[in-house]
Amino acid sequence: MTPADFGRRFLLLAAVLLGCAATLVAQNEPAHHPMASAMIAADGKTQGPANVAAPHNEFVIRGATVLTGSHGAIQNGSVYVRNGKIVAVGESVNAPASASVIDARGKYVTPGIIDSHSHMALDGDVNELTNPVVPHMMMIDAFDYRDKALYHALAGGVTSALLLHGSGDMIGGQAVVIKLKYGRSRDEMLFPNAPRSIKFASGENPKRVFGSRNQLPSTRMGNFEVMRQALQEGREYMRDWDDYNTKVKNGDKNARPPRRDLRLEALADILRGNLLVQIHCYRSDEMLTEMAIAKEFGYKVRAFHHALEAYKVAPQLAAEGVGIATFSDWWGFKDEAKDAIPWNAVIAMRKGVKVAIKSDSDDFVRRLNQEAAKAIRYGGATEDEALQMITINPAWIMGIDDRTGSLDVGKDADIVIWNGPPLSSYALADKVFIDGDLYFDRSLPGFGLVQFHGTPGVGAATEGFPGDDHEEVH
Amino acid sequence: MNCRTAELPNCRIESNRKPGWRSACFALALLVCATPLLAQEQAANAGAPIAIRGGKVMTITHGTIPNGVVVMENGKITAAGPAASTPVPANARVIDATGMTVYPGIIDAESHLGLQEIGSDQMTSDLAEPSDEIMPHMHVYDAFHAETELIPVTRLNGITNAVVAPAEADTLPGQDSFIQLAGRDRDEMILVRDIALPVNVSGQQRRGGGGAGGGGGPRFPSTRMGVASQLRQTLLDAQDYMRRAANPQAAAGSDQAGEGQRAHGGSGGGGFHRDLKMEALIPYLRGERPVILSAQTSNEVLTAMSIAREFNLKVVLNHMERADDILDTIAAYKVPVIVGSIWTLPETGDRYDAEYRLPAELVKRGVKIAFASYSDTHNARNLPYAAGYSVAYGLPYEEAMKALTINPAEMFGVADKLGSLDPGKTANVVIANGDPLDVKTDVKHVFIAGREIPLVNRQTELRDEYWPKK
Known part of the structure; x- marks a missing residue:
């Protein structure tokens, strides 16, 4: 598909969606997702498409050490980009003479870094703590797209991120997937048609939040019973709608639709498999409990986040196809992080778990390459494996691995040029491209920003959020 | 087992x-x-000398030797030089360090090691006494928990010594201790009980004020003005106390003592009263030990330095993060600086790398710097990487190594024993399989006071239990 085709399909899709929405209102058409909106596509499985104009760019990066993230390193390699997509990668590529050339001799090229656990750019609006189950809280509604944290992350080579709720609630709400196109409009920063994710949590944080008010849940027993209760409500809501839709399908003119309830709708969407389930927990027993609940209610867990004891139950995670998004070496900041070991990532990986290293921090998001490199030191990951922990593996956790996360033909041109080997203490991101457009260039005076004009942070609401578990240590 | x-x-x-x-x-x-x-x-x-042979030896004080030998015996370094000219004792246990790097143990210039176990659990923390801002008579050694699991975790990355400081909550939170990260018990691990006095003027000492609404917290001092005047008054009182303590009979007989003096060892009638709070400040007023002056921003640095100069304090500037407009002024103070943390997030208006460049900018101006883990105690093992990233932003490599070794040793007055691979110094020696500042590098041997530290801790025990079996 050429980029022009892509653009046309995009417009077509947008038109179809508008049409769907209209139909929905008019006929309560059950074939389309009842929450379909700018934020939820008609299939109910992805976040809505942003109105992004197809990028127009064409260049070739030459002479670099290209770390593809999927098929090893290419010495003296080239990457050819056209209209936002990678067109060719290899020792030599056939780029037309019209394509501009970026001389990257002595440099390293990697896919853009992906952070699968971030709370940046939310002005601290990460926990609606008035109820332990608030699956209908939409992160997009809090996304502060001018936050300077996005700039800092971009300068560290980050091109996509999953902005998640905090961990004070058992079910905190639905995340948003962004591209770090700092300087563009809010909607242009949304990752078009990325799968929807929802955040669960268990353990000390919900215990502390609700326990301190003498409310349920103040124990892990309470944690999981609250979960089961909520999912049961979702199951009954789904049944009521399924019954109604069956009646409509059978021509029952007297069928009355159940009340539309956003909270229950979101719970039902978990059970329908419309949401990637991202679960904050630390202890291995909680992972086993969460997987058992998922089995009981018939949904899949996509990934455990933090997952500091994943190394203890890695075979069980691998068997269920559950990934982890973990810290490289954080430990001891709370009791449930006491058994954290820096070998967690590599042990889990060797036992078949897909492993991402994530930041959960406006600080660490700036140097995820160093955090991934620790997997080489602690357990002997290869450079490829370490790089995958911050590229294709987090992309998988977010369900965007067919679109980004490696340097492969047809993927989005989300690319970082580094001044040296990226998996080290010394690497600096020289240039960061997203969809083939340059967003950060270290050599520029001022802020090094290409698309952003002004002062990062001015006009933004937020002063930053330290991460859902970092506030306890900093 | x-x-x-x-x-x-x-x-x-x-x-x-x-x-x-x-x-x-x-x-x-x-x-x-x-x-x-x-x-x-x-x-x-115990007993036989140990010789490390074949490695790249970073002596810190006399250069890096591509193929060097380091010999230690009875807890001291006895030789460090090129292989060609440094004999290995016949009875030595020889460690082949070919392809490895040998360097002195890293010194963390400020940590809370031994004062905190589980970050979120108050009952495992002994960080500060916030009931009063002026608590110089608190001693870290009274709380230091030698058996903390953080120490075996930290030393496995080659950190062998640390300054342990109380938290920054108070203006004068108590006195720092200097430790080595191994020993039979607390008394063997604490090398200097009271090594320095933290003086914090970083805004965090304001009580419930923080400047919002023009100050107005419920309790003095709720503003920076309050913090500064309270500190000045305390130091004046301590000077006064010092004079009278030097001549207790005269002091007891004097009838000139006013209200404040009665409160601080003056004559409320009767004999001279020792005041531990005032007494604690005397070595610092005499310039015998350094004050570790924490001030993060330019205005705080200027205020803190003017107070320090009024009282002729021996200053190490600490926690300096956002003072890039007065770097030349800071250089002119001729005082060393514990920098950062460089991981502090930049302010609005700053380029993304404003903090990262600070170590290089200071060293360029001739300032002696050190690095510290500060309140990030569980991650103190990562201290070398802050130095490494500073190198990426222009800090010369040798200066980064000094900032982790000899510089903090000099700042805290222990450079005669620590901070470099020189004969006569304590044998704190680390052998790593690469560049100590790079995150990929693995530490292979750690010697503290000449004794090899087993590379095990609770984390390695868990690793070994769950490591994939062939």
Whole structure:
């Protein structure tokens, strides 16, 4: 598909969606997702498409050490980009003479870094703590797209991120997937048609939040019973709608639709498999409990986040196809992080778990390459494996691995040029491209920003959020 | 033996009764595993000299030797030089360090090691006494917990010494201790009980004010003005106390003592009263020991330095993060600086790398710098990487190594014993399989006071238990 085709399909899709929405209102058409909106596509499985104009760019990066993230390193390699997509990668590529050339001799090229656990750019609006189950809280509604944290992350080579709720609630709400196109409009920063994710949590944080008010849940027993209760409500809501839709399908003119309830709708969407389930927990027993609940209610867990004891139950995670998004070496900041070991990532990986290293921090998001490199030191990951922990593996956790996360033909041109080997203490991101457009260039005076004009942070609401578990240590 | 706490049988029994069983097991596991191992190792190492041969030796004070030899005996370094000219004693245990890097143990210029176990659990923390801003008579050595698990974790990355400081909550939170990260007990680990006095003027000492609404917190001092005037008054009182303490009879007989003096060892009638709070400040007023002056921003640095100069304090500037407009002024102070943390997030209006460049900018101006883990105590093992990233932003490599070794040793007055590979110094020596500042590098041997530290801790025990079996 050429980029022009892509653009046309995009417009077509947008038109179809508008049409769907209209139909929905008019006929309560059950074939389309009842929450379909700018934020939820008609299939109910992805976040809505942003109105992004197809990028127009064409260049070739030459002479670099290209770390593809999927098929090893290419010495003296080239990457050819056209209209936002990678067109060719290899020792030599056939780029037309019209394509501009970026001389990257002595440099390293990697896919853009992906952070699968971030709370940046939310002005601290990460926990609606008035109820332990608030699956209908939409992160997009809090996304502060001018936050300077996005700039800092971009300068560290980050091109996509999953902005998640905090961990004070058992079910905190639905995340948003962004591209770090700092300087563009809010909607242009949304990752078009990325799968929807929802955040669960268990353990000390919900215990502390609700326990301190003498409310349920103040124990892990309470944690999981609250979960089961909520999912049961979702199951009954789904049944009521399924019954109604069956009646409509059978021509029952007297069928009355159940009340539309956003909270229950979101719970039902978990059970329908419309949401990637991202679960904050630390202890291995909680992972086993969460997987058992998922089995009981018939949904899949996509990934455990933090997952500091994943190394203890890695075979069980691998068997269920559950990934982890973990810290490289954080430990001891709370009791449930006491058994954290820096070998967690590599042990889990060797036992078949897909492993991402994530930041959960406006600080660490700036140097995820160093955090991934620790997997080489602690357990002997290869450079490829370490790089995958911050590229294709987090992309998988977010369900965007067919679109980004490696340097492969047809993927989005989300690319970082580094001044040296990226998996080290010394690497600096020289240039960061997203969809083939340059967003950060270290050599520029001022802020090094290409698309952003002004002062990062001015006009933004937020002063930053330290991460859902970092506030306890900093 | 298996040291995983959950498998100790008496822990299981305890688990049914006491909420604190995990901690109890933890302590027990430490007693069972860590201490005897260390003791055995120490016994085995006593006596024969140890020679490290074939490695790249970073002496810090006299350059880097591509193929060097380091010899230690009886806890001291006895030789460090090129292989060609440095004999290996015939009875030495020889360690082949070919392809490795040999360097002096890293010194963390400010940490809370031994004052904190589980970050979120107040009961495991002894960080500060916020009931009063002026608490110089608090001593870290009274709280230092030698058996903390953080120390075995930290030393496995080559950090052998640390300044342990109370938290920054008070203007004068108490006195720092200087430790080595190994030893039979607390008394062997604490090398200097009162090594320095933190003086904090970083805004965090304001009580409930923070400047919002023009100050107005419920309690003095709620503004920076309050913090500064309280500090000045305290130092004046201490000077006064020092004079009268020098001549207690005269002081007791004097009738000139006013209200403040009665409160601080003056004559409220009767004999001279010792005041521990005032007494604690005397060595610092005499310039015998350094004050560690924490000030993060330009205005705080200027205020803090003017007070320090009024009282002729021996200053190490600390926590300096956002003072890039007065770097030349800071250089002119001719005082050393503990910098950062460089991981502090930049302010609005700053380029993304404003903090990262600070170490290089200071060193360019001739300022002696050191690095510290500060309140990030559990991650103190990552201290070398802050230095590494500073190198990426222009800090010369040799200066980065000095900032982790000889510079903090000099700042705290222990450079005669620590901070470099020089004969006569304490044998704190690290061998790593690469560049110590790079995150990929693995530390292979750690010697503290000439004794090899077993590369085990609770984390390695867990690793070994769950490591994939072939």
